[in-house]
Amino acid sequence: MKQQKKVSIHLLAAALAVCLLLPLVGCGGREPQPATEVERLSKLCRVWGYVKYTHPAFLLGQKDWDEELLALIPQVRELETNEEVNALLHEWFTSLGEIDYGNCEPVAFWAEAAEEDKVVITDTSWTTDAGYLGEELAGDLGKLGEVPHIKVSTTPVQYKTSKYLSEVTGPIFRENDLKDMDYSDVRFRLLGLFRLWNAVEYYFPYHNLLEKDWVSTLDEFIPRMLAGGEGLPDGFTPGALALMGGEDFQSYVAAITALLVRMNDFHVVGGLLGMTYAPIPVMEAEGKLVVFGTAEGCPLLPGDVIQEVNGRDIYEFAETVKEYLPYSRDEVYLSRNGAFILSLAGDNKSEIEVTVLRDGKEETFFCACVSVEESPFIPYAQPQEVYEILEGNIGLVNPALLSTANQYGVMEELRDTDGLVIDLRQYPNLFPKTFPAYFVPESTPAFIHLNPSQAAPGAYIKTVSNVGCLPEDRERGVYYYDKPVVVLMDEFSQSGSEWMAWAIGKGEHVVLMGGNTAGALDGMAKLSIPGHFVDHFTAIGAYTDDGGQIQRTGLTPDIPVSRTIQGIREGRDELMEAAIEYIQNQSIK
Numbered sequence: 001m002k003q004q005k006k007v008s009i010h011l012l013a014a015a016l017a018v019c020l021l022l023p024l025v026g027c028g029g030r031e032p033q034p035a036t037e038v039e040r041l042s043k044l045c046r047v048w049g050y051v052k053y054t055h056p057a058f059l060l061g062q063k064d065w066d067e068e069l070l071a072l073i074p075q076v077r078e079l080e081t082n083e084e085v086n087a088l089l090h091e092w093f094t095s096l097g098e099i100d101y102g103n104c105e106p107v108a109f110w111a112e113a114a115e116e117d118k119v120v121i122t123d124t125s126w127t128t129d130a131g132y133l134g135e136e137l138a139g140d141l142g143k144l145g146e147v148p149h150i151k152v153s154t155t156p157v158q159y160k161t162s163k164y165l166s167e168v169t170g171p172i173f174r175e176n177d178l179k180d181m182d183y184s185d186v187r188f189r190l191l192g193l194f195r196l197w198n199a200v201e202y203y204f205p206y207h208n209l210l211e212k213d214w215v216s217t218l219d220e221f222i223p224r225m226l227a228g229g230e231g232l233p234d235g236f237t238p239g240a241l242a243l244m245g246g247e248d249f250q251s252y253v254a255a256i257t258a259l260l261v262r263m264n265d266f267h268v269v270g271g272l273l274g275m276t277y278a279p280i281p282v283m284e285a286e287g288k289l290v291v292f293g294t295a296e297g298c299p300l301l302p303g304d305v306i307q308e309v310n311g312r313d314i315y316e317f318a319e320t321v322k323e324y325l326p327y328s329r330d331e332v333y334l335s336r337n338g339a340f341i342l343s344l345a346g347d348n349k350s351e352i353e354v355t356v357l358r359d360g361k362e363e364t365f366f367c368a369c370v371s372v373e374e375s376p377f378i379p380y381a382q383p384q385e386v387y388e389i390l391e392g393n394i395g396l397v398n399p400a401l402l403s404t405a406n407q408y409g410v411m412e413e414l415r416d417t418d419g420l421v422i423d424l425r426q427y428p429n430l431f432p433k434t435f436p437a438y439f440v441p442e443s444t445p446a447f448i449h450l451n452p453s454q455a456a457p458g459a460y461i462k463t464v465s466n467v468g469c470l471p472e473d474r475e476r477g478v479y480y481y482d483k484p485v486v487v488l489m490d491e492f493s494q495s496g497s498e499w500m501a502w503a504i505g506k507g508e509h510v511v512l513m514g515g516n517t518a519g520a521l522d523g524m525a526k527l528s529i530p531g532h533f534v535d536h537f538t539a540i541g542a543y544t545d546d547g548g549q550i551q552r553t554g555l556t557p558d559i560p561v562s563r564t565i566q567g568i569r570e571g572r573d574e575l576m577e578a579a580i581e582y583i584q585n586q587s588i589k
Helices: 002-022 039-053 063-080 082-093 135-141 186-203 217-231 239-243 249-261 314-320 330-345 407-413 471-475 496-502 565-569 575-589
Strands: 118-120 280-286 288-291 305-310 353-357 363-367 387-390 394-397 419-423 444-452 459-465 487-490 510-514 524-529 533-536 543-544
Touching: 002 419, 039 063, 039 082, 039 135, 039 217, 039 394, 063 186, 082 135, 186 249, 186 524, 217 249, 280 330, 280 565, 288 330, 288 565, 305 314, 305 330, 314 330, 330 353, 330 487, 387 407, 394 565, 419 575, 444 496, 487 496, 487 575, 510 575, 565 575
Parallel strands: 394 419, 419 487, 487 510
Antiparallel strands: 118 459, 280 288, 288 305, 305 353, 353 363, 387 394, 444 459, 444 543, 524 533
């Protein structure tokens, strides 16, 4: 008994000694963990965004999510440790009130889906991580489960439907555009960043295709927003933006645009645009920017290879602005952004100096610039007729002019042709779902879609859509066109063009010809970004019926055909020539 007491006294003494060594945290406590300002703000961004999309205080319109964030930002910036941030965010969370949606009705689209069709894209395991958030905050965030069917129109995100694709094709963001925001106020710059970051975090279905982990982008872009005008990247050339605002404005727009470009999504528009443009129609051929058309006041000729603009090597300059121009993959960057690159290099001047390679010699010309409205940013001249019958009894359909109303008459006129070219380098006028039925005689799976769940941000439901002829199509006079069909496509074939190309391509006598498409298919979301612009991004996942990737890679042609500098110089449409030759050869066989 005495021995036991003696041991206990020794243990107590040792424990007291340990406590004396930890005066800041108390006996048995945990030492506070210091956190950098970026770490503190990153946590705020994530917690606020998750709560914004799931808490009834915001879904039912009881609280203004922007105002809540603007109030929290200065408080979080003044703190020093993770524990302080966790405590503040927990206090804020509890101030939002009870988790009561006033309704227990589940979202039918989610509740009725098979478990194997439910796909979780966004990792939300951090919301219950006590090591990251502290026990109290993690415990309370864990109470936010599936969101029930909300019937009011006050939610931050609503959903639209489409009779052409699948049941849900949202989302629709309800956001204040804050056009008069103060760009020098760090709170509003961070609001813009946090709004965009969370929209992508929970409503962009292609996180697996991002080249950099999305969470880590906060470590890079929060400092840019904190720095304001002083945070403009080295070597940044604002060009026309110099006339549109001060350095705080320029740095904000540059950062938002750069973050959007990180998505490698051609549905993104971006904000780094000039006030005037060089009216020089260019496209990529053999790795070079090549003039393919003429414009009034511009002495350049088709086949001229761009070398310099205003004394700048255009290819070196293209790399300096690559962070700010949307593209899906490197090999289409020049072609899809050529006109923008030339305009940014022009520095908003009324006239630019262009050096080109013509007939093996360098020559320099001066080209007058035009306004935004006059800018001819189209890859090909728009067609004048919905269809033509070419030499050799080969039909040509221009989907830019095709409609649900005129497609039946067009196809009747082309019924007796010996082959058909469908030029999907143009964007189709709409999605006449009946049109592929002429080439696919029976309903067949064509696409796998990932649609937002509505019940859980970051989760999606897999659906399959079919194309092909249905009994009601036959009643409308749809027949099976069983002659050779060529679908022309290239890097300008995007979204609706990709949908139609793959749908028609399910036909037995159809080949896809040209180059890989843009790689941005299916429904997109429109997001108002504070202070400057509205942008878009792909919000519905889309894969081929066999699970093949479309986003970024695009559709791959059955028969690859490339443009050449010589062909452009001679004014030839080499893809069209290849299509006609293919059909003629098939007819001979």
